Amino acid sequence: MAKPIVGIIMGSASDWDTMRESHKILEEFGVAHEYRVLSAHRAPAAVTEYATKAGKRGLKIIIGAAGGAAHLAGVLAAQTLLPVLGVPIESQALKGMDSLLSTVQMPAGIPVGTLAIGKAGAKNAALLAVAILALSDAALRDKLQLYRETQTKSVLAVKLEG
Ligand code: RP5
Numbered sequence: 001m002a003k004p005i006v007g008i009i010m011g012s013a014s015d016w017d018t019m020r021e022s023h024k025i026l027e028e029f030g031v032a033h034e035y036r037v038l039s040a041h042r043a044p045a046a047v048t049e050y051a052t053k054a055g056k057r058g059l060k061i062i063i064g065a066a067g068g069a070a071h072l073a074g075v076l077a078a079q080t081l082l083p084v085l086g087v088p089i090e091s092q093a094l095k096g097m098d099s100l101l102s103t104v105q106m107p108a109g110i111p112v113g114t115l116a117i118g119k120a121g122a123k124n125a126a127l128l129a130v131a132i133l134a135l136s137d138a139a140l141r142d143k144l145q146l147y148r149e150t151q152t153k154s155v156l157a158v159k160l161e162g
Pocket of ligand 1: 010011015039065068
């Protein structure tokens with residue numbers, strides 16, 4: 001098994017249905033990755049340990065996903081120099097607006113690259129991770145190019161019935 005270069009971290013097992021979309025994209029592109037639950041509020045010391053050791057373990061990008069008071073991506077970003085991509089989980093109470101605002105509104109100096117709420121954000125976080133990695137990986141760049149071309153073809157092939 002290749003050493004993971006992307007870490008998908010989520011605040012709860014209940015986030016997995018959303019974050020599986022990130023996992024599926026990274027699988028499709030053959031990017032070695034890991035995924036686990038770590039909560040900024042329920043397990044803060046474990047988040048610190050993960051963030052502070054991630055770079056030394058060979059990770060290049062972290063995807064942090066949480067819902068509600070979604071501080072996980074920000075807390076990860078505060079404790080690593082690796083790029084952190086944030087996915088706001090669609091919460092039941094506020095449909096993810098709470099998650100979006102608490103993920104995206106970082107203080108200047110500690111960036112989190114925040115994606116859309118829910119599954120679109122999870123998928124795009126992985127695609128953005130692939131694009132970042134593709135800057136220094138020509139084979140991955142070719143795969144991304146093919147992915148885009150295939151996507152365009154499938155959009156243009158749509159036949160609507162009247
Ligand atoms: C957040 O609280 C998690 O990221 C999850 O989206 C939300 C609810 O968690 P559970 O109560 O389902 O464990 O920390």
